[in-house]
Amino acid sequence: MATIAFLFYYVFPYIAVAVFFGGLAYRVYRWWQKKLAPARFSLFPRPQSRLGRLLDALVDMFTLKGLLRVNPLLWAGGFIMHLGLLFVLVGHVRAFTDFYFLWKLLNWGKEQQHTFSAVAGTIAGTLFTIPLFYLLARRWSGAVKWLSVPEDFFVLLLLISIALTGFHMRLLRTVEVEELHRFFAGLASFRWQPVPESAGPAFIWHFALVQVLMVYFPFGKLSHIIGSVLSKMVARS
Amino acid sequence: MLTKFLDTLRQRITRPLQYYQDICVRCGACIDACHFYVTSGHPAHIPAYRMMLVKKLLQQGGNGRKGLLGWYRETGMASEQMVAELRKALWECTGCRRCSVFCPFDLDTALMVNVGRYALGQEGMGMEMVAEIGNAEVSKGEIIDALKEFFVDQVRELAERIRQEWGVPDLRIPVDEPARVLYVPVVGEHAIIPLAKIFHAAKESWTLSMFTATNHSFFVGDIEKAKQAAHWIVEEARRLGVQVIAYAECGHATRTLLNFWDHWFGEELVGIQRVSVVQLVASYLQEGRIQVQPGAFDVPMTYHDPCNLGRNAGIYEEPRMLIRAVATDFQELTPNRELNWCCGGGGGMIAEPDMLEVRMKAGRPKVEQIQRTGARWVVTTCENCKTQLADLSERYGLGVEIKGAVDLIADALIVR
Numbered sequence: 183m184a185t186i187a188f189l190f191y192y193v194f195p196y197i198a199v200a201v202f203f204g205g206l207a208y209r210v211y212r213w214w215q216k217k218l219a220p221a222r223f224s225l226f227p228r229p230q231s232r233l234g235r236l237l238d239a240l241v242d243m244f245t246l247k248g249l250l251r252v253n254p255l256l257w258a259g260g261f262i263m264h265l266g267l268l269f270v271l272v273g274h275v276r277a278f279t280d281f282y283f284l285w286k287l288l289n290w291g292k293e294q295q296h297t298f299s300a301v302a303g304t305i306a307g308t309l310f311t312i313p314l315f316y317l318l319a320r321r322w323s324g325a326v327k328w329l330s331v332p333e334d335f336f337v338l339l340l341l342i343s344i345a346l347t348g349f350h351m352r353l354l355r356t357v358e359v360e361e362l363h364r365f366f367a368g369l370a371s372f373r374w375q376p377v378p379e380s381a382g383p384a385f386i387w388h389f390a391l392v393q394v395l396m397v398y399f400p401f402g403k404l405s406h407i408i409g410s411v412l413s414k415m416v417a418r419s
Numbered sequence: 420m421l422t423k424f425l426d427t428l429r430q431r432i433t434r435p436l437q438y439y440q441d442i443c444v445r446c447g448a449c450i451d452a453c454h455f456y457v458t459s460g461h462p463a464h465i466p467a468y469r470m471m472l473v474k475k476l477l478q479q480g481g482n483g484r485k486g487l488l489g490w491y492r493e494t495g496m497a498s499e500q501m502v503a504e505l506r507k508a509l510w511e512c513t514g515c516r517r518c519s520v521f522c523p524f525d526l527d528t529a530l531m532v533n534v535g536r537y538a539l540g541q542e543g544m545g546m547e548m549v550a551e552i553g554n555a556e557v558s559k560g561e562i563i564d565a566l567k568e569f570f571v572d573q574v575r576e577l578a579e580r581i582r583q584e585w586g587v588p589d590l591r592i593p594v595d596e597p598a599r600v601l602y603v604p605v606v607g608e609h610a611i612i613p614l615a616k617i618f619h620a621a622k623e624s625w626t627l628s629m630f631t632a633t634n635h636s637f638f639v640g641d642i643e644k645a646k647q648a649a650h651w652i653v654e655e656a657r658r659l660g661v662q663v664i665a666y667a668e669c670g671h672a673t674r675t676l677l678n679f680w681d682h683w684f685g686e687e688l689v690g691i692q693r694v695s696v697v698q699l700v701a702s703y704l705q706e707g708r709i710q711v712q713p714g715a716f717d718v719p720m721t722y723h724d725p726c727n728l729g730r731n732a733g734i735y736e737e738p739r740m741l742i743r744a745v746a747t748d749f750q751e752l753t754p755n756r757e758l759n760w761c762c763g764g765g766g767g768m769i770a771e772p773d774m775l776e777v778r779m780k781a782g783r784p785k786v787e788q789i790q791r792t793g794a795r796w797v798v799t800t801c802e803n804c805k806t807q808l809a810d811l812s813e814r815y816g817l818g819v820e821i822k823g824a825v826d827l828i829a830d831a832l833i834v835r
Contacts, residue, residue, distance in 0.1 A: 209441070216434040220642065221679040223435065223527050225519055226733030226757065242525075249523040252758070253448050260446065260523065320447070328462035329445040329471065332491050409442035410524045416435045417525035 190390040192374050198393035205400025210408060225417045239414035259313045259320070266309030270348075273303050277362045303352050311345040314338060333402050340398075344391045350384035357381045421502065425476060427538035432477075436534065439526045440474045443467055449528070452521035454761050454781045455511055462504075466518035466528040469508040472501070473535055506544055509535045511777055513765035514638075514671075515726035520757050532766075537640030545639055546774075549767040553636030557644050560651035563629055570594065570629055577608055581615055587834060590619045598626040601661040602696065603652055603672075605631050605802045610667045613829030617700055620832050621708040628655055632672035633802070638767025646683045649675060653684050656691055665696045668823045670727030670765065670801035677732045695728065697800050700825050701737035704744055711744050715831035719748040720822075721794035722755075723785070723808065725801030726765060730757040738800050738824040745831040750792045760784040762799075764807025775810075782811045789817060798822045 229235050242248055250257040275281065276299065285295055318338045321330040351357055361378035368375030378385060398404070432440075445467050450456060455464035462468050514529040539545055559566070571594050578592040592615050602618070602625055604610040611627065618625045630652050636644035656664050666676050673695045680688060703709045722742055728734040735756050742749050752759060763781035768774040785808070789797055797808055797819050808821045 213434055213437055213441075216432060216437045219433050219435045219530075221682040223530055224678060224731075224733075225516065225525060226730055227735070228733070246523050248520065248525070249448055252521045253451065256446060256448055325450045325456070325460075325462070325465060326445075326447040328465060329447055329450075329467050331445065331471070334445060336491075403442060403444045406442035406444055406524060409438045413435065413438045413442060413524045413526060416438070417519060417527065 187386050190386060190393065191377055192369070194390070194393050195369055198396040202396040202399055205397075206405070206408060209400050209405050213409075213412070219416060219419070222419045223416055224419055228418045235418040236415070239411055239418055242414060243411050256320075259316045262309055263313035263317065266306050266311070266313070269302070269306030270310050273299070273306055276359055278366050279363065280359065300352070307345060307349055307352060311342065311349070314342050314345065318342070337398075337402065337404065340391060340395055344388060344395065347384045347388035347391065351381050351388065355380065355382040355384070421476060421505075421542060424538045424542040424544075427541045428473070428477060428535065431534045431538065433534075435527065436531055439470060439528075439531060440477070442524060443470055443526055444524075445471070446523065448521045448523055449518040452518040454513075454515075454517075454763055454784050458780050458783050461507065463507040464511060466522075466526075469512070469528055470526070470531055472505055472508050473531060476501070476505070505535075506539065508532075509539055510546060510774075511781075513726070513761050513763060513768065513781070515761035515765055516730055517726065517758070517761060520730060533637075533640040535640070536638075537642075540639055540641070546767060546771050548772070549635050549770045550639045550641070552770055553634070553639060553641065553644055553648070556631070556633065556635060556648040559630065560648075560654075563651070567595065567629060574611075574627060577611065578615065581612060585616065587616075587619060590615060593626045594629065595659070596626045597659045598624045598661055600625040600663045600665055600699070601628055601652075601656050601659060602626070602665050602667070603628040603630060603632045604667045605633055605669045605672075609826075610802070613823070613826050614667075614696060616829045616832055616834075617703065617709060617825065620710075620834050621703045623703075623708075626659060626661070628652060630655065632666045632669045632676075634672055634675060635767060635770065637671055637675060638770075645675065649680070649683065653680075653687055657687065661691065663692045663694060663699070665694050665699045667696055668800040668802060668805075668825060670725040670731075670803050673734070673801075674727040674731045695732070695734055695737075695800070697728070697734060697741065697824055698737050700828055701740050704741065704828070709828070710833040711828055711831040712833060713744065714747045715745045716796070716827065717747045718796050719750065719792070719794045720746055720796035720798055721750050721752050721789065721792045722824075723752060723762065723789075723797055723799040723804055724756055724759040725799055725804045726759075726761050728800050729759060734800070738798070741824040741828050742798055745827050750794060752788045752792060760788055762804045762807040762811070764810070765803050769803055769806050778807060779810065779814050782807060783815075786811055786815045786817060789819060794819060796820050796822050798824055798827065800824050 229238050246257055246261050249260065290298070318335075320326050321334055321338070357378065358380040361380050364375045365378050447467065449466035453464055453466055463472070509532050512529065512532045514532060516527065516529045519525050519527050519529070536545070540550065574592050574594050578590060582588055582590050592611065600618070600623055602614055604614070604627065634645050634648050636648055652664065664676070666673050676693050677695070680693060704711070720742065722738060724735065728738070754760070762785050764778045768778045799805055799808065799821065800823060805821050805823065808819075811817065812819045812821065
């Protein structure tokens with residue numbers, strides 16, 4: 183057990199990062215090997231200019247405005263989940279460095295920084311997690327059950343597990359960010375540092391599950407992070 | 420099983436199709452989009468499920484490997500049931516692309532269906548009748564010289580009839596003459612008469628194509644043949660030195676003309692403008708080249724956006740402009756434009772007698788839409804839709820009349 187934990191602390195993170203970026207690059211490379219579409223497969227209405235179409239695709243990608251119009255409930259599930267994820271990711275910057283500039287600008291001390299992070303982090307995590315349960319429940323509902331395959335459950339349960347282990351640290355522990363900074367700086371510089379004890383036992387589970395996610399990410403449906411905008415441009419070609 | 424299907428499919432997976440297979444998250448937004456699914460409740464009609472079926476077959480590669488990875492990717496040998504589902508998924512689709520509008524990634528199920536149909540055809544599971552008509556359109560160009568005399572005779576008779584009935588002694592229907600506009604009709608005089616009148620009134624320099632706009636090879640996914648059939652028209656246009664090719668009110672043909680021809684013919688089209696005849700007539704009206712009796716038809720009417728003119732070619736406003744010019748009581752269907760329900764008869768099904776029941780069932784959302792407006796006339800701009808809507812009206816006792824937008828204009832023309 184200790185060996186496995188050691189691997190997830192000090193060895194697998196490198197593999198996960200390499201597979202994540204390498205895998206996404208490989209995915210794009212595989213797409214580019216395929217022949218181009220033999221014609222324009224536009225959907226109308228679409229903006230006239232090329233720039234207009236790109237902007238429209240990006241706006242649609244970040245707001246899902248097309249989905250909002252036809253299925254508000256699914257839009258809420260998908261959009262709020264992604265928005266929460268974005269906030270959570272921004273918050274995780276504090277695991278590696280800190281918003282020193284922001285704290286200085288606001289003239290906030292340690293106490294205020296901590297209170298703000300606790301409140302904002304909990305809200306962001308909630309925005310991320312509750313829609314995940316909705317999306318999971320939806321997998322068994324009505325016609326969606328015909329469309330549900332093992333991958334869908336795997337990805338949803340993985341994300342939920344990551345969220346819950348994160349909540350454990352957020353709500354039940356007081357994590358010293360300096361410990362995290364030291365640990366990750368150690369990983370980045372190959373001068374390994376002791377594990378962040380203040381984060382408690384959930385840390386290794388959280389950290390390991392994220393690595394599983396990163397390794398899986400490029401090879402399944404999650405590659406829509408890149409593919410969705412490419413597909414949108416086909417519909418606006 | 421299905422080896423030819425899979426081999427053909429593998430060769431024809433283009434970049435967008437690969438995106439679609441890889442990124443579909445099976446969210447189910449498309450479930451409510453498909454008129455086949457909402458009327459049948461059969462999973463093979465859900466757009467995402469159609470995509471999943473093809474993906475599953477491509478991944479298994481026929482080796483039926485099991486194990487954990489096999490379970491995870493849901494592979495397995497193609498079973499009888501799977502083949503039956505595949506045929507349902509690929510042939511019972513009108514290619515209307517309403518699901519693409521619903522999809523948060525704009526995935527084009529219709530494109531995959533189109534490619535899949537061609538692959539099924541290689542396996543001997545095609546729509547023979549549609550493919551045959553497509554072949555006839557391809558070979559027509561080779562024997563056009565032999566057909567010409569007969570065609571010209573028929574057109575001469577038709578022109579004579581219009582002159583007498585309409586009382587315009589100098590109306591002509593030019594065939595194979597150099598002109599500004601080449602008008603490409605669909606089969607049947609109903610596609611020629613209104614335009615002969617409108618072109619006459621607009622004093623347009625025009626000529627009638629000896630070919631038809633329809634391109635059935637496109638429906639069965641045979642793009643090579645579709646290109647050949649359309650190329651006869653390009654040749655004719657270049658031979659006659661026309662500046663404008665105008666396609667009749669026909670959905671799939673208009674879509675290929677406007678969206679695919681650049682890729683198919685490229686430089687051959689330099690100096691030739693391509694339009695739907697609906698756009699051309701709208702421009703006459705706007706420029707004052709023709710005059711119509713405002714409010715000529717005091718009948719409640721509505722407009723059905725054909726999928727291929729609407730969301731697939733972007734012609735939304737011109738038909739409405741034509742209708743408003745002559746109608747007193749025009750009401751929109753709900754939903755309309757890019758969210759309009761498909762009539763249920765597209766994708767070549769009209770030409771396949773076996774498909775009658777399938778399309779009658781799939782047309783139910785359309786019937787309900789029309790009933791809600793209380794319209795007596797349904798105006799549309801696609802030959803396929805017209806046939807399907809007339810069949811629906813009869814089957815469901817709607818009692819509506821189906822009109823083309825250019826028919827309305829032709830019947831309300833003021834000729835001086």
